[in-house]
Amino acid sequence: MPSHHLTQRIVAVKPIPVPAPGRSVDLQVKVTAPLSGRSLPVIVFSHGNAWSMDGYEPLVDRWAAAGFVVVQPTHLDSRRNGITWDDPRFATIWRVRIADLHAVLDGLGDILAQAGDLETRVDRDRVAVVGHSWGAQTAGALLGARVLDADGIPGEDFSHSAVSAGALIAATGSGDTLTPFAVEHLPFMRPDYSTMTAPTLVIAGGRDQSQLSTRGPEWFTDAYHLSPSPKSLLGIAEGEHTLGGLAGEMVAETTDEDPARVALVADAISAYLHDAFKLDDAAWTALDNAAAAGDGTWDITSK
Template identity: 75%
Template sequence: MELHSGPRRPTATLGRRVFAVKPVAVPTTGRGIGLQVKVTAPVDGRDLPVIVFSHGNAWSMDGYEPLADRWAAAGFVVVQPTHLDSRRHGIGFDDPRFATIWRVRIADLHRVLDSLGDILDQVGGPAARADRDRVAVAGHSWGAQTAGALLGARVLDAEGNPGEDFSHPAAKAGALLAAAGAGDALTPFALAHLPFARPDFSTMTAPALVVAGGKDQSVMTTRGPEWFTDAYHLSPGPKRLLTIAEGEHLLGGISGEATKDTTDEDPARVALVADAVAAYLHDVLGADARGWQALQDRIGRSAGAFGVESK
């Protein structure tokens, strides 16, 4: 097990010291490869809400440090599992296991939530300081679809029938970053490789913040960037939508600094995404509404860089 003690970026950026522990083993069956998570938490503080974060395709618990660090500095315990599609496992589109990984991803989040006490006990300090009644799920890209399933979204089959309900009672709210939209606008590439990318948001009743980039041009859809706002527009309230005008799929580099996947690198944009999610979850989980109000107050000064809708 590896321990990192913060700050890993300037204190002025993070606000408080954070630490991370990895890998933490999570008991599971029928997965073939063991499930491991990374836990990032503030060094001090009590009654800390929890974010369980699902990474995008091919990433792992070691990605998205700019988000995890900033959320921990804002007073959250962050738990990041490594899903089977992580590039470290070598399971690509042509692997017969790939077709069912979307289900394993959802099962991973269920297992993490069901084992949260044991996970935090292995880490030590956060076990006594976490508030397990205030838990949120979050994710980016494929991870956003995964997290959305725990909030009540379902997957449509080829005939358009909604699949089973994967919602979890511990997931009180969520944050969906660059979430795939409705399946009626999939490209031939997406239909061939990702037929499960057909979410039905009509049953996603849990509170959620949807974050979309105004320049997120995806090979998965024929509709363009507005496709990534479907999780907001097609789901019942209460929901909020944060649209970042110049944001592309990695929203400035949320997966890590100087990663080759990022085409719109902007540390300020990453900080905006991280801070908006933290402010939203503090508000909706009943801790503090001031951060979200401060974000709304910034809109008028942003010269159109981002906007917020609510319903």
């Protein structure tokens, strides 16, 4: 597995347009990749609410340095699009987000061709989806999770055949404890993880108290507990919703600034995906051992 110190030079190309018919705003992505290397695995990353392709550099740059090509779409809910909670489009943005990831995966060859020579340097058989917060629910849909309607009936299957593994960071839990605000504005936050069969790493902070659920931080572990194996859960005891500042340094919404925590999240995902893709299991095994021998600040459970 490539080393994780950031001496590996990386390059980012943006904006790259992606065909997305019927979308009210053009879909654009950013691609970040190592300057060298072949047969590179791919991560398609879905940002949290209001962010864009320009966020999450601490994660993305670290993944690229570890040998991944990372593709980041800007979803409709990005602040730069000015779509508020009260906008009539907001109610369907969750579906547009999922469609964005499908458009990226369906158009991956063209996206990579526009980012230099990457089309010839990636391994199209090793593609993962990763997301944070709302992005984690979006990514989860491509891994096989569904959304329950008001009657508790699972909605359509949004999984994508190109995706073989993933990671969900601070993912929405089950929808039976939503706050009144969430019920009104985010009724789609009723995930059904029983059909999420793909190998997935779930990452949850032990101090992540959501404004959307009346349950405590364990709400964010549902994606692990309610889905079939193979799954792993990385619990970070002191982690809050941004897990140290995933979206960037000194970002206003970060409540638990900790660069080492961000590095742990990034490296755990790299290690997990290298293992899930059967490229190299050494880093994941080492992380598992470190968790078992550690001081309890973070732990790993698998099934």
